[in-house]
Amino acid sequence: VPELPEVEVVRRGLERWVSGRTLSDVEVHHPRAIRRHTPGAQDFRDRLIGTTLSAPARRGKYLWLPADGPTGQGLAIIAHLGMSGQLLVVDPETPPERHLRVRLAFADGGRDLRFIDQRTFGGLFLDDLDAEGLPLQLAHISRDPLDSLFDDERWASAVRAKRTGIKRALLDQTSISGIGNIYADESLWRAKLHGERPTAALTRPVLRGLLQHIRDVLGEALAQGGTSFDSLYVNVNGESGYFDRSLAAYGQEGRPCQRCGAAIRRESFMNRSSFSCPHCQPRPRAAQSS
DNA sequence: CGTAGATCCTGTTAGC
């Protein structure tokens, strides 16, 4: 499940393998993969062929490659991996993968960039960059906690103004981006907070502490090449990260908490699972805002 | 307007 560390690993791979190369062909194998590119597959292809890709950027779980060339400047290919998306750099002679959605070929005849996605929640689309180099359609995505311009105190104020639980707030990409189910659970475990704790009652020191845990866990995962809990996530060379060995809460139902030994519990939340320690992360007593 | 729930999608696994 690609979240910020996994997307950053992919971004670094693209920087090494596709920056500076010129596109010679674009094949869209599945329309759903470019559903966010409303002008359609023909336009997607026409506008990309002949462009030269430059250094990839990232915000939260989105990444994009500026694509400048004959058809103009300021265009970018934006990618979101969704649940199971992969961007692989592979030899052009490699037979099409089972879930190959988009194939980008280069004029130098070198390795393709292929978008492969089993569950089709991910996709590619084209957009113009604003004056700061951000795709227009990503204006609503917050800076992420590894961004040097992320404003800690502004985030704490925004969280305290919400009437929801802290896990929901962490998953809201318009407040803080890059966090998904895995790193939300890991951060909350480290901070000893239950995900349904009302945000309005969390103090600034508690939120500052949580933010530090978020940065720690994202940084550690990045250093280990990301998490590959369900083996669908791989870097551009098809290799898995190994942060899954370091998970303390996510996916650990029934295993002893590394701090207190209590059995990690699983609860249903937002149509997914939340993992936490029943002793270190007690449920809030009062009824939630609803 | 802010919050909450439903929805999309397919391969794997669990259970009867």
Place this chain on the structure above:
DNA sequence: TGCTAACAGGATCTAC
């Protein structure tokens, strides 16, 4: 053995 149901979950849409 074979079928069905549960499960994985990010972003978007809709409803209240």
